[in-house]
Amino acid sequence: MEALLDTQGLLAGYGAAPVLQGVDLTVRAHELWAVLGPNGTGKSTLLRGVLGMLPWTRGTVRLLGRERARWDARELARRVAWVPQTFEPAEGFSGLELVLMGRSPHLGLWGLTSERDVALARAVLEELGVAYLADRPGEELSGGERRMLLLARGLVQEPALLLLDEPTAFLDVAHQVGALARVRARVDSGLGAVAVLHDVNLAAAFATHVLLLRDGRALAQGPVDTVLERERLEALYGLPMEMALAPSGARLFAPRAR
Template identity: 80%
Template sequence: MDTLLDIQGLSAGYGPAPVLRDVDCAVRAGELWVVLGPNGTGKSTLLKSVLGAMPWTRGRIHLLARERGEWEARALARNVAWVPQGFEPAEGFSGLELVLMGRSPHLGLWGLTSASDEAVAREVLEELGVAYLAERSCEAMSGGERRMLLLARALVQQPKLLLLDEPTAFLDVAHQVGALERVRARVDAGLGAVAVLHDVNLAAAFATHVLLLRDGHVLARGPAPEVLQRERLEALYGVPMEMASAPSGARLFAPRTRWTAEGR
């Protein structure tokens, strides 16, 4: 499998004290890496460093076998798509217009979208179950609906590598599962993806590989079944954890509290 992202000895962060320290990770086509860790441990910093939005103080980043600094912005956008954690201003745009922004790296000199571009955008909206948002104004959407449009915008870029910073924030359970199902389906078809999540059970359900970050260091990395173990999650979050197996074979994790211990 092709290595899409290769991070070696990365240290990065704000000011003199790095948030990340000596992080190594390699993402290949057909892999969905989920990054887990406490707040403030450098998960978003990792993705921003890959994008070039965060300078790093030490280490190397290769994207599609080329040094990160060799990529011109437009060429990078044809290969790497980004779903940000926060919302960008989208007033005055319809859902379809917002999603079509993802076609920008592929447009010609005049930057005009074609019927083919619109067809791709509508197909992705249908795939994500939000085709009804195509004509709706972004001002009239919920946070969850706008989150789904940001994912749709990234998918219409037709990237080789997809970076997602908390893509399930603001989504109900059905849309969390639906969004990650579509990402995983594309990963199984050859896409590479890295997603920052806070839900360990979603990571267990969808990730092929997991990276655990604590205090800016890699606590563990590798195939999801090997990394997602009770002892490692207790070390990651500093709370006692319970692990159970569902009849389907899925592993489920939950914090152990006084109330769960008492059977309430």
């Protein structure tokens, strides 16, 4: 199966000293990769480098079998969706209009949305359980509501690859679970996805694969059931961890009380 994303020896950062120190990552359809690691270790830098939002100094990035530099921005936006960590201005737009911005790469010369575009946007809002936000003015949206609309905007692009930077930030537990469950359902249907997360248990519950980043390097990567182990998490975060098995068989992780 052709890789949707392939990085080899990626060095990238914001100045003379790279944040990423030679990261290899291959993502295919039906895979949801969780990227875990301490703050400042390069998780967001990895996604931004892949998208060309910051230059990398060494290594290669291929998206859907083509080198990143050979992609036209509009063409790439039809195949790869980006759910950013930071919010953009929402004032003056309704929730539905914010989601419909995800259809921009697919629109014609005049940028007019069709009935299909509107129906698709409403269907995604319904899928995420936030259809009530369609008519909500942007200036009345909470941080969590904006986060759900950003995810809806990414899904409405109908991408082959979805890149998510902290998609569960600002969300309550129910919406964290709901958002990742819908992403995982799309992955099971053929989407490929990479999500920067901070919650190890959400990664264990929803990811198929995991990349552990520390000091800009891959500490470990692979199928979630083999990579997420107590000893590796202790090395990743530098603190003692506990692991327990739930009645369902799921593994649960927590920092050990000192």
